[in-house]
Amino acid sequence: MKINLRTFIKHTSKDFHNRSVNPPVVRTSTIIFKNLQEIEKTQKKYLKDPRSRNFSYGRQGTPTTYELQQTLTKMEECYKVYLTSTGFGAVFLAVLSVVNPNDEILVTDSVYSPTRLLTHEYLKKFNIKSIFYDPKNFNDLKKKVTNKTKLIFVENPGSNTFEFQDLNKVISLAKKHKIYTAIDNTWGTPYLLKPIKLGFDMSIVSATKYYSGHSDVMGGSLAINKKVFKLIEATNNVAGLRLSPDDAYFILRGIRTLDVRIDKHHENALKIAKFLSKQKKVTSVYYPYKKNSQNYKLWKKYYSGASGLMGLKIKSKNKNSVKSFVNSLKLFGYGFSWGGFESLALYQNQKQLGKRSFTNLKNDEHIIRLHIGLEDPKDIIDDLKQALKKIK
Numbered sequence: 491m492k493i494n495l496r497t498f499i500k501h502t503s504k505d506f507h508n509r510s511v512n513p514p515v516v517r518t519s520t521i522i523f524k525n526l527q528e529i530e531k532t533q534k535k536y537l538k539d540p541r542s543r544n545f546s547y548g549r550q551g552t553p554t555t556y557e558l559q560q561t562l563t564k565m566e567e568c569y570k571v572y573l574t575s576t577g578f579g580a581v582f583l584a585v586l587s588v589v590n591p592n593d594e595i596l597v598t599d600s601v602y603s604p605t606r607l608l609t610h611e612y613l614k615k616f617n618i619k620s621i622f623y624d625p626k627n628f629n630d631l632k633k634k635v636t637n638k639t640k641l642i643f644v645e646n647p648g649s650n651t652f653e654f655q656d657l658n659k660v661i662s663l664a665k666k667h668k669i670y671t672a673i674d675n676t677w678g679t680p681y682l683l684k685p686i687k688l689g690f691d692m693s694i695v696s697a698t699k700y701y702s703g704h705s706d707v708m709g710g711s712l713a714i715n716k717k718v719f720k721l722i723e724a725t726n727n728v729a730g731l732r733l734s735p736d737d738a739y740f741i742l743r744g745i746r747t748l749d750v751r752i753d754k755h756h757e758n759a760l761k762i763a764k765f766l767s768k769q770k771k772v773t774s775v776y777y778p779y780k781k782n783s784q785n786y787k788l789w790k791k792y793y794s795g796a797s798g799l800m801g802l803k804i805k806s807k808n809k810n811s812v813k814s815f816v817n818s819l820k821l822f823g824y825g826f827s828w829g830g831f832e833s834l835a836l837y838q839n840q841k842q843l844g845k846r847s848f849t850n851l852k853n854d855e856h857i858i859r860l861h862i863g864l865e866d867p868k869d870i871i872d873d874l875k876q877a878l879k880k881i882k
């Protein structure tokens with residue numbers, strides 16, 4: 491059920507300015523109105539229909555950001571999309587909008603480490619307690635629900651270890667107990683998974699990654715259903731989060747080729763995962779490639795494809811030799827973030843993994859994160875082959 495994004499986006503912007511293919515970048519802080527009555531009219535119209543354009547001040551958006559918002563709302567099949575200056579801004583907006591002092595929130599253990607910092611550390615000052623659950627064990631989540639639970643925060647698949655959860659079960663559990671749900675869908679994007687349609691209240695995507703696709707812009711989106719609209723709107727009005735029109739332009743331009751790029755990332759990553767799975771030194775490949783594995787089945791159940799980010803578990807008593815493997819890769823860059831056209835590699839130390847309870851790494855086990863880019867997969871495999879020799 492995949493869509494072609496060229497056909498899709500063209501339809502949303504058919505009447506755009508002067509018939510240029512891409513929307514122009516409209517930058518402004520002040521909007522000049524004809525008279526005072528027009529200001530009132532604009533504000534009233536937005537209150538009546540909060541999905542309409544709200545061009546009253548630059549913080550509320552400009553025609554460029556509105557165009558991106560519309561495109562994403564259609565892609566997500568959701569009630570409304572909020573744009574933020576980074577992906578993490580969207581995580582912040584989602585969480586802070588629904589929690590109150592004395593609440594508890596349930597967070598998947600393999601969550602993106604800054605999200606762990608926000609929920610586990612920062613929220614303490616509002617007396618909000620975060621409890622981490624095992625993404626591989628639904629019963630662990632189930633037994634941690636209390637009458638104080640306000641939010642279940644899922645990231646699918648998890649960061650670095652890429653566990654897939656049975657999303658329908660999480661949603662049913664939350665609905666039964668009247669708990670809000672949020673999912674970080676940066677790995678799959680709504681091209682591969684539409685969380686709001688599935689029943690989540692909120693869905694986060696870091697636009698920095700695959701939407702932009704070229705590692706030169708940052709942004710985020712929070713897609714929501716109608717149920718949480720008032721809560722998100724109230725927080726968004728005081729959060730000061732805004733995506734710049736220039737960044738919105740680049741993200742919109744990136745989305746036009748999102749499907750083509752993700753399909754190719756998937757094709758390449760699958761080849762690399764199969765190659766790595768045959769290497770003696772690699773004990774696990776965290777990527778949905780092995781039919782009949784639990785992760786594969788859960789991936790297949792919900793996703794229409796896969797992206798290019800994976801993890802590896804390497805067993806070696808010699809940590810430096812594992813680092814030397816990473817350092818010997820010639821095609822891969824070493825750096826944070828991912829989702830661009832280029833391949834990237836990182837050795838994930840304890841700080842990047844976060845203080846997990848359910849990722850039991852032994853002293854001689856190491857996690858490497860690979861982003862498989864759009865290079866020739868044969869070249870990537872050759873590069874990995876020569877570098878793997880370094881592992882002792």
Ligand SMILES: *Cc1c(COP(=O)(O)O)cnc(C)c1O
Pocket residue numbers: 576577578579581602645649674676677696697698699708709710827
């Ligand atoms: C990168 C990332 C984020 C944060 O996005 P930024 O745009 O870097 O702020 C959030 N969640 C996940 C899963 C990510 O990989």
